[in-house]
Amino acid sequence: MELELTSDQDLLRSTAAKFIEDACPLPTVRLLGDSETGLPPDYLRTVGELGWFALLVPEHLGGGSVSGEGVRELASIAEERGRGLQPGPFVPMNVIADALARSGTADQQAGPLAAIVAGESIATWAVATPTGAWAPGESITAADSGSDFVLSGEAGLVQDGVLAEWLLVTAGGPGGLSQFLVPTATDGITVTPLKSHDVSQRFASVRFDSVRVDGTHLVGNAAGAAEDVARQLHLALLLSVAETVGAMDVLFEMARQYAVDRIAFGRPIGSFQAVKHQLADMSLSLEAGKAISATATRAAQAQRDDALEIARMAKAWVGDTGIDIAQGCFQVFGGIGYTWEHDSHLFLRRITMNNLLYGQPDYHREQICVGQGI
């Protein structure tokens, strides 16, 4: 959570907040669970018009940031999305827009990228394994077959896979990782919609049964996508962390206010040290989470060498403390927090799913050691 956005950046953020409040506030989010698509009508097209998929894409490809600091801008929108538990493949769409802008072919940039930036076409990525682990290329392989490639395997946690027109597929092969942008309608691809713990996000599993693609589908170099994938992970971490911090902040504020308003044993429960101290500890974790999220975003914006390590730290910190805070808030709410009508479980669900996405804390801690040569 950034304390010092520029006025342009803050306008972008407040416009996002206003849109969310008007178009998809929490009462609307609740109803999406039973809807067909999981999105309000025209949602992605509208946020596309607000620039939510354009900030990392250069102007000559139809994008553009408001301040030249696209990552910071995007993180501030992600945080507002977390505050309002917004649906839709925000992280995958931005990751794919960035990937196509950097490594896509001219055709990919003229076609899918332009449509993604406008919010007219939905793209998502197939990168997690069926268990949800962050292990690019382990569950999907690309075999050379003359000038073609044959994709086989399965991906889990594919966000909005059912709605997606395009899939960014990360596949392993003898020479290394390759990435392909493939229409979901391609022969051999089976998208299975899944019910999910998080009622405000939709997931699918995607099977690839000898899916034949050619070189025009490649994004970047065959067997040379490792760096691109690392960049995509980095970006996903920053946005996911910012979103989680936004959700934690709102949930915590609900609990704080409840501790002021709720009377028990003749006084507001927030006056009891047992409750007060728990809230103080939660707010310490939350303030630290805001700090490390903002630090990670700035480090990425400044292209520091250690920016990915800081993003991993942020993911680990926010992942662990987010779940602690959700539990602590549950304790403050008492019984009302176990009812469907109370919003707290919606936040608990999002915070928990975000912790699973893009690598859990243990995974990132191990990678921090590896990255440090330990």
Next chain:
Amino acid sequence: MTNSLATATDATPDVEDYRQKARAWLADNVARREGPVIHHDIDYYTPAVIAKNRALQRTLFDGGYAGITWPKNYGGGGLPAAFESIFHEEAHGYVMPDFGVLSGTTFGVCVPTMLAHASPEFLRSFIPKVLSGDALVCQFFSEPSSGSDLAGARTSATKDGDQWILNGQKIWSTYAHLADWGLCLARTDWDVPKHSGLTWFAVPCDSPGLTIRPIRQINNTSEFCEDFFDDVAVPDGNRVGDLNQGWTVTQTMLVLERGGGRSGDGRGFTGPGPLAPDLVRVARQAGRIDEPVVRQKLARAHTNDFVGRALGTRIGELGRLGRLNAGVAAYGKLFMGTYNPIRARIAVEIGGAGAMTWEDEDDHGDDVSIGYLNGRIMSIAGGTNETQRNGIGERALGLPREPSFDTNKPFNEVLRDAKNWSGKV
């Protein structure tokens, strides 16, 4: 005395010119530092070491580089904070005065509090002594019967003509045995509620009747002292703040003590750096660096270290934006109070027997053992974690206070009734 504010503004030098002059002066007058800044052990600071650093402080004072932001009419530089930053940047490679914890209590907490609340007459004679290194100030705050409950102080000050007679006992006064002065909280009225009968005094450590004794601590060193006041006479001119207004003065002090006075300027960001080298060394010595469980602990400590720094930077930013109060300032201290013991425990868990037993001739054999003990300091010193949580809960989060049984009652009645506490209101 002319208008000091106008004088300071008129005299504000050119920034670049100031930098050049400071650079030249440092080169001519101060020794260059060999290697990085060393954080010395507690028992490094002896009277001889302090004396050496006093001489260095005197050199800075004579050169006009002591108290750069402090008022000119008291001997300071009267300059904006930017000039102090410039001097610190230029002085980076030089040996600077180091009084251990007394550097912080003197220049960071006690004297800034005095500047805000003591009389001009007192400050005119006192501040030059501070700036020239002749008045190091310790804190006579805690007492055996009042630690976190600072306002429950029972050391008494009784008026006798134009002086005050102090009686009682202070404790946890860091390096009082090396200090020249102590800033002392005393009760001047027992017949009013506890916050309304307190007054602060500046007390020379060599006052007749004042006995200062180092305490042997769990880490087998003596950083803290206990201080016995037996009819110690202090002139009324040494009073810091108005009579019985001590709690107002305390608020100034607590923000300074929790780090609120040191505003981060957002510059000089350094990344996480190498992963906890001390813990990695312990893991390698134990032959456990490849164990997944150990690696998780290492990365956890490294992450906590950096998150704590990021939090500190954020608190500094809040300070610059004018959004800091004592509650928010407490976050930094509660973070250390929470995570320092965890880090210390991680070292023990990784190092095992090899870290907790050692051969006599091994100079660093007890590093983990001592670190394990010292890791506890921040969860108590300067107010327990629980006190910080109250501060955060009530001042940063706006939660209502607990019912209080001592705020509206004369303090002497509080002491009487607390002995027979039944829980009935």
